[in-house]
Amino acid sequence: MNSAGSIKFLYAAYTVTWLIHALYIGSLVRRYSRVRKQMKDLGKGK
């Protein structure tokens, strides 16, 4: 097996792993800010 050729697959796997985690954490942050906004709106309404 060509080790130099296959190393790009290793980098790809590690990059994809952290990309997926980053995207998921990003979605959590977005949902948190949406809920906080809703809480703020509820506070204003009272």
Add this chain to the structure above:
Amino acid sequence: MKKAFPILAVLTALFLAYTFYQAMFVAPTDALQGDVYRIIFYHVPSAWTAFLLFFINFVASVHYLADAKPSTQRAAKWIAIAVGIVGVIIPYIPQVRDWLQTIGMYPSSAATTALMIPALYFVVGKLFRGQDVDVLAVTCAEVGVVFCTIVLITGPIWARPVWGIWWAPGDIRLTSTLVLWLIYVSYLVLRRFSDSAQTQKLAAVLAVFGALDVPLVYFSIWFFRTQHPQPVIGGGGSMDLRMLHVLLLNWMAFLCFGFLVCWSRFRLEKLRREVEEAEALESLEEHGSPVVQSSAKVPLGGGSR
């Protein structure tokens, strides 16, 4: 608890950086595969973490269904105890012990795995009550799907240079993992889009049956001929001890990371349900219907967004 989160996040980030260094530079290069085998340090810990989260989802779903009535709650408790006792005895029956040895599994590890079921059942029951059990179930399913997605993507990336193909069609390990992922994605889709009052119960039933796929995925490489390699721990697999050490370190780091992500997701779900409940109460106060007001006590938050 709020102050502990950033500290734990920093510690986990440092731990992940350390295990990344171990995986890339310390673990020895594989004689056959070269450096590409290092994908194992992300692929396998992601799979184990996903299985564990789906297992917790299963236990939480059983709790949610069983806790509805005192009689089912008692029955579930005794079933969990029975599973533990039978699971400890069966691996030491001579015929079963011999058979376990043929597949390279120790009776003690089979008994320990069986004991995990009642142990986790009682721990979840002690720590989470009422709607919190359902919040835990949706949290573990969602984070489990994230880890399972990583398994399904890093697997083909590893397979391409080693097997020469991205995917082995019909391979039981690969197919059952894909089915597992689809089951939990459908679980999340059901929770996201169903407005029925029965959503939580339906999702819990789906989770209980979906969890049956987890042992099928895990044991498929023992029982069927498959392109996928044999397990690295038990099952006749052999791995250099230095590689095994790095693999277990990476799993610990992934578990810490998974725990923190679950913690955030759990808090988010609790907040979301509180807001939803407060919004419903506010709109009821505006309309002021006493009949509807009484129904506002019914817990909201069947879906998860």
